[in-house]
Amino acid sequence: MSKSADTQSKQASELQDILSDFSQFYIVILLNESPNHGYGMIRAFKQRTGKTLSAGTLYPFLQTLESKGFVEKKDESTGKRPKIVYSLTRKGKRFCSRLFKRFAAITVSALEPSLETCASCGAKVYEGAHHEMVDDEKLTFCCVHCARAFKNSL
Numbered sequence: 001m002s003k004s005a006d007t008q009s010k011q012a013s014e015l016q017d018i019l020s021d022f023s024q025f026y027i028v029i030l031l032n033e034s035p036n037h038g039y040g041m042i043r044a045f046k047q048r049t050g051k052t053l054s055a056g057t058l059y060p061f062l063q064t065l066e067s068k069g070f071v072e073k074k075d076e077s078t079g080k081r082p083k084i085v086y087s088l089t090r091k092g093k094r095f096c097s098r099l100f101k102r103f104a105a106i107t108v109s110a111l112e113p114s115l116e117t118c119a120s121c122g123a124k125v126y127e128g129a130h131h132e133m134v135d136d137e138k139l140t141f142c143c144v145h146c147a148r149a150f151k152n153s154l
Protein backbone atom coordinates (compact mmCIF):
# COMPACT_ATOMS: atom_id res chain seq x y z
CA MET A 1 0.00 0.00 0.00
CA SER A 2 2.60 2.55 1.07
CA LYS A 3 4.81 1.51 -1.80
CA SER A 4 2.10 2.29 -4.34
CA ALA A 5 1.32 5.56 -2.55
CA ASP A 6 5.02 6.45 -2.80
CA THR A 7 5.02 5.63 -6.48
CA GLN A 8 1.90 7.72 -7.00
CA SER A 9 3.26 10.78 -5.23
CA LYS A 10 6.55 10.38 -7.06
CA GLN A 11 4.70 10.31 -10.37
CA ALA A 12 2.59 13.29 -9.33
CA SER A 13 5.64 15.42 -8.57
CA GLU A 14 7.28 14.24 -11.77
CA LEU A 15 4.24 15.50 -13.67
CA GLN A 16 4.30 18.79 -11.81
CA ASP A 17 7.97 19.23 -12.62
CA ILE A 18 7.24 18.91 -16.29
CA LEU A 19 3.84 20.50 -16.67
CA SER A 20 3.32 23.97 -15.31
CA ASP A 21 0.28 25.12 -17.21
CA PHE A 22 -2.67 24.26 -19.39
CA SER A 23 -0.86 25.00 -22.67
CA GLN A 24 1.68 22.34 -21.90
CA PHE A 25 -0.99 19.85 -20.97
CA TYR A 26 -2.69 20.55 -24.27
CA ILE A 27 0.54 20.19 -26.25
CA VAL A 28 0.91 16.73 -24.75
CA ILE A 29 -2.68 15.88 -25.75
CA LEU A 30 -1.95 16.95 -29.35
CA LEU A 31 1.26 14.93 -29.48
CA ASN A 32 -0.56 11.93 -28.09
CA GLU A 33 -3.06 12.14 -30.97
CA SER A 34 -0.50 12.15 -33.74
CA PRO A 35 3.02 13.26 -34.64
CA ASN A 36 2.97 16.90 -35.64
CA HIS A 37 5.20 19.80 -36.58
CA GLY A 38 5.35 22.97 -34.53
CA TYR A 39 3.18 25.05 -36.79
CA GLY A 40 0.57 22.27 -36.94
CA MET A 41 0.40 22.22 -33.15
CA ILE A 42 0.05 25.99 -32.95
CA ARG A 43 -2.78 25.83 -35.49
CA ALA A 44 -4.56 22.91 -33.79
CA PHE A 45 -4.23 24.64 -30.42
CA LYS A 46 -5.89 27.76 -31.81
CA GLN A 47 -8.71 25.79 -33.45
CA ARG A 48 -9.48 23.74 -30.38
CA THR A 49 -9.01 26.23 -27.56
CA GLY A 50 -9.47 29.57 -29.32
CA LYS A 51 -6.25 30.68 -27.67
CA THR A 52 -2.90 31.47 -29.16
CA LEU A 53 0.02 29.21 -28.41
CA SER A 54 3.24 31.15 -28.80
CA ALA A 55 6.35 29.63 -30.31
CA GLY A 56 8.13 30.84 -27.18
CA THR A 57 5.98 28.48 -25.12
CA LEU A 58 5.90 25.58 -27.56
CA TYR A 59 9.50 25.05 -28.61
CA PRO A 60 11.21 25.23 -25.21
CA PHE A 61 8.60 22.80 -23.90
CA LEU A 62 9.19 20.40 -26.82
CA GLN A 63 12.88 20.64 -26.01
CA THR A 64 12.19 19.73 -22.37
CA LEU A 65 10.13 16.73 -23.48
CA GLU A 66 12.90 15.71 -25.84
CA SER A 67 15.56 15.97 -23.14
CA LYS A 68 13.43 13.73 -20.90
CA GLY A 69 13.23 11.18 -23.71
CA PHE A 70 9.47 11.65 -24.17
CA VAL A 71 9.63 13.18 -27.64
CA GLU A 72 11.77 12.61 -30.69
CA LYS A 73 11.99 14.81 -33.73
CA LYS A 74 12.41 13.96 -37.36
CA ASP A 75 13.50 16.32 -40.09
CA GLU A 76 10.98 16.12 -42.93
CA SER A 77 12.03 19.34 -44.61
CA THR A 78 11.50 19.52 -48.32
CA GLY A 79 13.59 21.92 -50.36
CA LYS A 80 13.58 25.27 -48.65
CA ARG A 81 10.64 24.52 -46.37
CA PRO A 82 11.89 23.38 -43.00
CA LYS A 83 9.61 20.86 -41.36
CA ILE A 84 10.50 19.19 -38.09
CA VAL A 85 8.00 16.58 -36.99
CA TYR A 86 7.71 15.77 -33.30
CA SER A 87 6.37 12.48 -32.03
CA LEU A 88 6.06 10.72 -28.70
CA THR A 89 8.54 7.98 -27.92
CA ARG A 90 7.38 4.80 -26.22
CA LYS A 91 8.44 6.36 -22.93
CA GLY A 92 6.49 9.49 -23.84
CA LYS A 93 3.38 7.42 -24.50
CA ARG A 94 3.68 5.81 -21.09
CA PHE A 95 4.08 9.27 -19.59
CA CYS A 96 0.90 10.41 -21.36
CA SER A 97 -1.09 7.45 -20.18
CA ARG A 98 -0.01 8.18 -16.56
CA LEU A 99 -0.78 11.84 -17.03
CA PHE A 100 -4.27 11.25 -18.43
CA LYS A 101 -5.11 8.70 -15.74
CA ARG A 102 -3.99 11.15 -13.12
CA PHE A 103 -6.17 13.91 -14.55
CA ALA A 104 -9.09 11.49 -14.86
CA ALA A 105 -8.69 10.67 -11.15
CA ILE A 106 -8.64 14.36 -10.26
CA THR A 107 -11.80 14.93 -12.31
CA VAL A 108 -13.59 11.98 -10.73
CA SER A 109 -12.70 13.12 -7.22
CA ALA A 110 -14.03 16.57 -8.09
CA LEU A 111 -17.35 14.98 -9.07
CA GLU A 112 -17.35 12.39 -6.27
CA PRO A 113 -19.17 14.41 -3.57
CA SER A 114 -22.32 14.41 -5.69
CA LEU A 115 -21.80 10.90 -6.98
CA GLU A 116 -24.13 8.14 -5.77
CA THR A 117 -24.72 4.62 -7.00
CA CYS A 118 -28.11 3.09 -7.74
CA ALA A 119 -28.70 0.21 -5.30
CA SER A 120 -30.62 -1.68 -7.97
CA CYS A 121 -28.78 -1.40 -11.28
CA GLY A 122 -25.45 0.03 -10.09
CA ALA A 123 -25.61 3.06 -12.37
CA LYS A 124 -23.70 6.12 -11.22
CA VAL A 125 -26.08 8.93 -10.35
CA TYR A 126 -24.54 12.39 -10.59
CA GLU A 127 -27.60 14.33 -9.51
CA GLY A 128 -31.33 13.93 -8.96
CA ALA A 129 -31.03 10.54 -7.27
CA HIS A 130 -34.24 8.92 -6.04
CA HIS A 131 -34.13 7.93 -2.36
CA GLU A 132 -36.41 5.42 -0.69
CA MET A 133 -36.55 3.79 2.72
CA VAL A 134 -36.07 0.05 2.45
CA ASP A 135 -36.08 -1.90 5.73
CA ASP A 136 -35.34 1.26 7.72
CA GLU A 137 -32.42 2.06 5.46
CA LYS A 138 -32.34 5.02 3.12
CA LEU A 139 -31.21 3.69 -0.25
CA THR A 140 -30.25 5.50 -3.41
CA PHE A 141 -31.74 4.66 -6.80
CA CYS A 142 -31.36 6.19 -10.24
CA CYS A 143 -35.16 6.26 -10.72
CA VAL A 144 -38.47 5.08 -9.23
CA HIS A 145 -38.52 2.08 -11.56
CA CYS A 146 -35.23 0.79 -10.19
CA ALA A 147 -36.54 1.35 -6.65
CA ARG A 148 -39.66 -0.70 -7.43
CA ALA A 149 -37.66 -3.47 -9.11
CA PHE A 150 -35.36 -3.60 -6.11
CA LYS A 151 -38.25 -3.89 -3.64
CA ASN A 152 -39.98 -6.54 -5.77
CA SER A 153 -36.81 -8.59 -5.78
CA LEU A 154 -36.59 -8.70 -1.96
Ligand SMILES: [Zn+2]
Nearest residue numbers: 118121142146
Ligand atom coordinates in the same frame (compact mmCIF):
# COMPACT_ATOMS: atom_id res chain seq x y z
ZN1 LIG B 1 -31.01 2.09 -11.39
